[in-house]
Amino acid sequence: MTPTHCPYCALQCGMNLTPAAGGGVTVTERVDFPVNRGALCGKGRTAPALLSPALRLTEPLVRRDGVLVPASWEEALDRVAEGLTRTRTEHGPDACGVFGGGGLTNEKAYALGKFARVVLGTSQIDYNGRFCMSSAAAAGNKAFGMDRGLPFPMEDIPKTGCVILVGSNLAETMPPALRYLTELRENGGTLIVIDPRRTRTAEQADLHLAPRPGTDLALALGLLHLVVSQGRTDEAFIEERTSGWEETRAAAMAHWPEYVERITGVPVPQLREAVRMFCEPANAMVLTARGPEQQSKGTDTVSAWINLCLATGRSGRPYSGYGCLTGQGNGQGGREHGQKADQLPGYRKLTDPEARRHVAGVWGVDPDSLPGPGLSAYELLDALGSDIHSLLLMGSNPVVSAPRAGHIQQRLESLDFLAVADVVLSETAALADVVLPVTQWAEETGTTTNLEGRVLLRRQAVAPPDGVRSDLYVLHQLAARAGVEKGFPVDPEEVFEELRRASAGGIADYSGITYRRLAEENGVFWPCPAQDDQSDEQQHDPRHPQRHEHGHDDQALAAPHPGSPRLFLDRFATEDGRARFAPVTYRPIAEEPDAEYPVLLTTGRVVAQYQSGAQTRRVDELNAAAPGPFVELHPRLAARLGAEEGDVIAVVSRRGRAVAPARITTSIRPDTVFMPFHWPGEGRANTLTNPALDPTSRMPEFKACAVRLETVRP
Numbered sequence: 001m002t003p004t005h006c007p008y009c010a011l012q013c014g015m016n017l018t019p020a021a022g023g024g025v026t027v028t029e030r031v032d033f034p035v036n037r038g039a040l041c042g043k044g045r046t047a048p049a050l051l052s053p054a055l056r057l058t059e060p061l062v063r064r065d066g067v068l069v070p071a072s073w074e075e076a077l078d079r080v081a082e083g084l085t086r087t088r089t090e091h092g093p094d095a096c097g098v099f100g101g102g103g104l105t106n107e108k109a110y111a112l113g114k115f116a117r118v119v120l121g122t123s124q125i126d127y128n129g130r131f132c133m134s135s136a137a138a139a140g141n142k143a144f145g146m147d148r149g150l151p152f153p154m155e156d157i158p159k160t161g162c163v164i165l166v167g168s169n170l171a172e173t174m175p176p177a178l179r180y181l182t183e184l185r186e187n188g189g190t191l192i193v194i195d196p197r198r199t200r201t202a203e204q205a206d207l208h209l210a211p212r213p214g215t216d217l218a219l220a221l222g223l224l225h226l227v228v229s230q231g232r233t234d235e236a237f238i239e240e241r242t243s244g245w246e247e248t249r250a251a252a253m254a255h256w257p258e259y260v261e262r263i264t265g266v267p268v269p270q271l272r273e274a275v276r277m278f279c280e281p282a283n284a285m286v287l288t289a290r291g292p293e294q295q296s297k298g299t300d301t302v303s304a305w306i307n308l309c310l311a312t313g314r315s316g317r318p319y320s321g322y323g324c325l326t327g328q329g330n331g332q333g334g335r336e337h338g339q340k341a342d343q344l345p346g347y348r349k350l351t352d353p354e355a356r357r358h359v360a361g362v363w364g365v366d367p368d369s370l371p372g373p374g375l376s377a378y379e380l381l382d383a384l385g386s387d388i389h390s391l392l393l394m395g396s397n398p399v400v401s402a403p404r405a406g407h408i409q410q411r412l413e414s415l416d417f418l419a420v421a422d423v424v425l426s427e428t429a430a431l432a433d434v435v436l437p438v439t440q441w442a443e444e445t446g447t448t449t450n451l452e453g454r455v456l457l458r459r460q461a462v463a464p465p466d467g468v469r470s471d472l473y474v475l476h477q478l479a480a481r482a483g484v485e486k487g488f489p490v491d492p493e494e495v496f497e498e499l500r501r502a503s504a505g506g507i508a509d510y511s512g513i514t515y516r517r518l519a520e521e522n523g524v525f526w527p528c529p530a531q532d533d534q535s536d537e538q539q540h541d542p543r544h545p546q547r548h549e550h551g552h553d554d555q556a557l558a559a560p561h562p563g564s565p566r567l568f569l570d571r572f573a574t575e576d577g578r579a580r581f582a583p584v585t586y587r588p589i590a591e592e593p594d595a596e597y598p599v600l601l602t603t604g605r606v607v608a609q610y611q612s613g614a615q616t617r618r619v620d621e622l623n624a625a626a627p628g629p630f631v632e633l634h635p636r637l638a639a640r641l642g643a644e645e646g647d648v649i650a651v652v653s654r655r656g657r658a659v660a661p662a663r664i665t666t667s668i669r670p671d672t673v674f675m676p677f678h679w680p681g682e683g684r685a686n687t688l689t690n691p692a693l694d695p696t697s698r699m700p701e702f703k704a705c706a707v708r709l710e711t712v713r714p
């Protein structure tokens with residue numbers, strides 16, 4: 001039995017895996033992991049299905065006469081090396097693109113970023129996390145000087161007085177975490193859910209506000225207006241711990257409750273009730289997820305929610321604060337170690353000369369040889385076939401998950417060369433010139449960092465099928481073919497040891513974390529700097545007592561850094577230690593409904609499918625539970641259309657047309673339809689979505705665009 005973690009979401013639930021006698025693997029409860037205490041959702045429970053050789057890729061594929069056919073690893077890797085080299089020679093290093101994923105382990109994300117900058121010498125690397133939590137990251141960095149999704153462990157949630165959950169459908173997207181909200185209410189706390197739909201999560205709430213999609217910024221500003229006009233600000237906190245209040249207050253005061261009601265559709269009495277519930281208890285939290293973040297003003301929207309926390313002193317204190325519920329398995333760690341367009345490991349900035357010097361030192365290269373920042377995810381995909389001629393893709397399926405996916409699919413098809421490393425033949429892998437079959441979660445060891453900032457050891461539990469190699473092996477081999485023999489080890493722990501050094505002194509400092517510690521302590525929260533005089537080897541070994549640097553206290557043990565479960569209690573991570581208000585004001589979505597496209601489309605998830613569905617659509621039990629796409633709409637809208645439950649309807653936007661059966665429910669606003677995005681083909685939600693980008697985070701507007709509905713004649 002091997003204690004390990006789930007392959008899917010950012011909760012990274014603990015589970016035990018045991019190879020079964022007659023083949024296959026069984027999952028059992030792992031109660032020692034505190035986040036889920038043994039509970040799993042259906043995806044986690046059925047995850048061993050992913051290990052079946054019948055379901056996954058087991059040999060490399062290369063395109064020959066237009067079709068993908070099996071090939072040896074030698075041939076496949078040679079072809080990738082040739083493809084990338086040819087592009088580099090003909091068009092320069094920036095014509096090679098790299099696209100990563102927030103599901104990749106820390107080791108893979110680190111190695112991929114290093115590979116792009118050191119081996120390919122390209123600035124063009126970004127990843128799917130840009131589509132996920134980048135708006136919250138940008139706002140968190142601005143306000144707190146640091147982006148760790150949650151500045152406290154999940155176990156603090158039931159201890160606060162009120163939680164405002166903004167655009168998170170936790171009951172479907174992280175089912176075991178619903179327990180924290182139940183416990184909150186059992187303890188006398190209250191829950192406010194803000195979602196245009198009355199979701200399973202909203203059904204748990206004491207108060208459900210259902211704003212029009214894309215108006216969360218106005219809503220948060222309206223609440224701040226009420227906080228100020230009712231004299232509910234915490235002046236002492238504002239004075240001691242923050243900067244920028246005056247401008248922010250002035251900006252908020254332009255957002256009268258009646259004006260906010262007109263924009264959001266949320267009645268003023270509900271706004272007042274929310275303010276009362278949030279301000280009366282001693283502590284409160286705001287947690288956001290993709291609803292408010294996946295907007296072309298996602299950064300300002302999250303800033304507005306942070307402003308609300310700061311103005312009421314609900315930040316930088318125990319059991320209070322703002323947090324973002326990160327989504328992917330390694331959504332947190334994957335945004336820290338350099339697969340992001342502007343980033344070096346340890347959450348360092350690629351434009352910071354000191355950061356370049358430090359990381360180049362660890363990598364043994366000249367700092368001047370490191371390229372600068374490249375394009376963001378959508379812009380990178382949009383440049384395929386024009387500025388970018390070859391792409392190496394690891395851990396994402398943009399044919400299904402990118403906004404304006406029809407266009408992105410064309411861009412992928414127009415490449416000179418596409419290489420995809422994946423576990424399955426995803427819709428994107430099916431377009432590739434070379435497909436590299438790689439090991440996944442239970443077939444390899446690596447670290448992930450969960451939504452709390454807790455670094456975890458995800459252990460290998462089974463041997464991979466023959467013919468499959470790891471992502472780290474792929475990068476090692478490609479580097480070697482480019483003449484870089486060293487610096488791309490295949491052993492994950494060796495990569496992690498280098499990551500520790502590269503991250504040392506950075507914001508996301510992992511230097512005090514070792515595999516051994518992760519195993520013994522069941523996870524460690526970053527930042528966790530190494531103590532000065534401790535060598536890596538001796539650091540946590542009780543057989544080698546450590547001495548203090550200056551020798552005067554030579555009997556004392558230098559205790560390892562305990563890690564940082566709770567942040568900002570004494571100071572924020574900004575230069576002056578103060579949190580920064582952001583004076584944001586409301587602006588509409590990029591594409592408001594009009595006569596031609598009168599309805600709003602929003603998109604999201606269902607409990608039984610994961611993301612692009614590349615993995616979960618291959619699991620029978622999950623497919624039975626969620627067999628295909630649908631369009632959720634209100635009975636009034638359905639009546640106007642003349643559609644009944646199950647009728648196939650077309651949803652048309654300026655980007656394209658998708659068809660799916662109608663699911664009629666009063667739980668959605670009458671001006672809005674909802675589609676999950678897990679399926680390719682004619683029901684693909686992303687055929688419709690608008691790639692309007694947030695100016696700061698470059699997040700696309702997945703959560704609101706204008707559409708019209710049509711009935712489809714049989």
Ligand SMILES: Nc1nc2c(c(=O)[nH]1)N[C@H]1C(S)=C(S)[C@@H](COP(=O)(O)OP(=O)(O)OC[C@H]3O[C@@H](n4cnc5c(=O)[nH]c(N)nc54)[C@H](O)[C@@H]3O)O[C@H]1N2
Pocket residue numbers: 009010132166167168169170172173174194195196197199212213214215216289290291292326327328602603604605606607608609610611612674703704
């Ligand atoms: N089952 C399942 N679980 C998952 C995933 C999955 O694909 N499937 N993916 C994982 C990942 S990567 C992520 S990022 C998380 C995402 O987790 P969530 O953010 O919980 O998921 P979504 O369904 O995208 O969006 C949440 C809610 O936002 C609402 N919403 C839509 N528009 C708006 C708006 O304008 N304002 C507000 N306030 N709300 C709005 C939707 O109605 C939806 O109920 O889930 C993770 N867990």
Ligand SMILES: Nc1nc2c(c(=O)[nH]1)N[C@H]1C(S)=C(S)[C@@H](COP(=O)(O)OP(=O)(O)OC[C@H]3O[C@@H](n4cnc5c(=O)[nH]c(N)nc54)[C@H](O)[C@@H]3O)O[C@H]1N2
Pocket residue numbers: 101102103104105128129131132133290294327328393394395396397398400401402403421422423424426438439440441471603604605610611612613614615677685686689702
């Ligand atoms: N309309 C709409 N679109 C959305 C969203 C939305 O709410 N609405 N949400 C966005 C969000 S939040 C996200 S996170 C994205 C996610 O969308 P994608 O980036 O497409 O995410 P996945 O479907 O998880 O794709 C991961 C791929 O990597 C493979 N894989 C798994 N493990 C490994 C590994 O270790 N190595 C390699 N090489 N491959 C591996 C999987 O098999 C799968 O093919 O979708 C975004 N798209």
Ligand code: SF4
Pocket residue numbers: 006007008009010011012013036039040041042043044045173174175176
């Ligand atoms: S909630 Fe997330 S981590 Fe937990 S079992 Fe489900 S998919 Fe896996």
Ligand SMILES: [Mo]
Pocket residue numbers: 131132133327328
């Ligand atoms: Mo995500």
